Amino acid sequence: MDNNIITPIKFNNGIITILDQTKLPNEIVYVDLVTVEDVYDSIKELKIRGAPAIGIAGAYGLFVVSRNSKALTVKELLNELKIKGDYLISSRPTAVNLEWAIKRIVHKLNINIFSTTNEVLEFVSSEAQLIQKEDEQTCYKIGEFGSKLLENVKNVLTHCNAGSIATAKYGTALSPIYYLNDRGKNIHVYADETRPLLQGARLTAWELMKAGIEVTLITDSMAGFVMAKKNIGAVIVGADRITANGDVANKIGTYSVAILAKEHKIPFYVAAPLSTFDVSIDSGDDIPIEERAKEEVTFIGGRQYAPDDVDVYNPAFDVTPNEYITAIITEKGIITPSYRANIKKHFE
């Protein structure tokens, strides 16, 4: 069953292949990334998305640079990798994992000694694969820990896509579902479509169906009624950022879902790797809210659905205060309240 879990990036015999997520679910298109521009464009155009997956793509971007390089010396190649690395980072400047992955490789290149450009190529290749492998393991561990919370649960509700195709494999919020499915326990997933960009409809529903997991698509407005009527045993979502006190920034709509879960006495779980925590930020109040283009709301698929000149509020994410969160699942275990103390302990 594990084989049916979609991986968004493949590396075989030096060829990088990605799933073009902009074409989902109507077309399943895999694209080879041959040049550094291919990698840049695929990130910029959201063919590859999800913080961990973007980081992995960036790392493979450096491999592509190494392989295509005409540099004659190690020094020349390292210099080129630095420059092209910055170029890759600029494809999505706010993607923390992208910068992290590229800087990690560039840093390691600087502190190692290489005799030939081919040694550099080999090193970058193995480092990129390592980043991918580590993320897969991280997600797997999240699945393993998270599965313990879902043992008696039949139906789960999720928001947006924190799934396999946002990571190396397994995802974060969806990883426990995959983990349990692989062990013969079928959980039915209710997927919020997640306006404005419809990641739930386009991505979550698709990847779960591909893996043979039962999924029911709903509009975001139905979440409350589904909780009242459909025996939802848990809500599980991913996170963009988690602050020192356990507040969670995630896709807009997460906060509403958390309140609805509380009202229905349904546990609300956040699944995220340790890299999502930013303990330098005290609480969610200190996170600036990014507002995106109004056209994301007024247009769908190139067609206009609201009046010209209408005022729109379009925050990209919201902040769910820690009081609504039953537990946070990481690759290291499960964090429960009180969060400030327990997050600190978790990182020790």
Place this chain on the structure above:
Amino acid sequence: MDNNIITPIKFNNGIITILDQTKLPNEIVYVDLVTVEDVYDSIKELKIRGAPAIGIAGAYGLFVVSRNSKALTVKELLNELKIKGDYLISSRPTAVNLEWAIKRIVHKLNINIFSTTNEVLEFVSSEAQLIQKEDEQTCYKIGEFGSKLLENVKNVLTHCNAGSIATAKYGTALSPIYYLNDRGKNIHVYADETRPLLQGARLTAWELMKAGIEVTLITDSMAGFVMAKKNIGAVIVGADRITANGDVANKIGTYSVAILAKEHKIPFYVAAPLSTFDVSIDSGDDIPIEERAKEEVTFIGGRQYAPDDVDVYNPAFDVTPNEYITAIITEKGIITPSYRANIKKHFE
């Protein structure tokens, strides 16, 4: 200012003109209804929508039948009106007001005595105009009573379209906003776009802008965050049906909004005419939930956004239990808890 409030149906010199709501907000198209088939189609194709507005259109449909009739005797004409009335009802069999309006006129025709077909025509004309006028007055009174609840409110959130274009004029949920705006008090409205059919984006935002009322469009998923951040003083929605205990069936998503309002300690108001109450039904548990086509969720504007064969749950409305409702506003006054007793009193 009142003049800028959109009326969806106009009757001037025997000509019935409707606003084609399927073309909003991109095109503002008014259509004359000349034949009974025009009326039937305009209801069936949702050019005219909203329970009260459909009832009014049906009544004018009988006027069209009378005017176009080739009947030579009163008896012949009354018979034709009965048959064509049933035909009009079949355009939207679940629209309670449509059946109510047509049966009201047919019943009055049966208990009155007419000498000529022209007398019948005059009678139907004045009855249809009366139904329209009564609805306008009902909505106006809802606005007047509702305005008292919004006196200290700066920002209101609403769901779907319970506005002027769903009624003769003024609407239900939006009527207090219009009432206050007409008296120089400007309330800012946050309008949920209301998936799947986007009535908030297409209709509510449009009619409020036309009337010069400040409106901000949001996706349904943003309602919770907007309540937390935007100083929302009240939520106000319409209703499809209200049961004897004060449970409210309304557009899917209303229940979620009611819970979010409760969590933010924001009053949650329902505005509806007395005709919306069905006290023969004890509680919301007894209301069957109509499920609509999955394509409403998976397709937007003819384009597919979810996988083929995905399972979809698409309830047309949900039930908000009375405990979430701060007050119900009717043309007769304001009903507060406990609802079972006070609704009974309200109808005495």
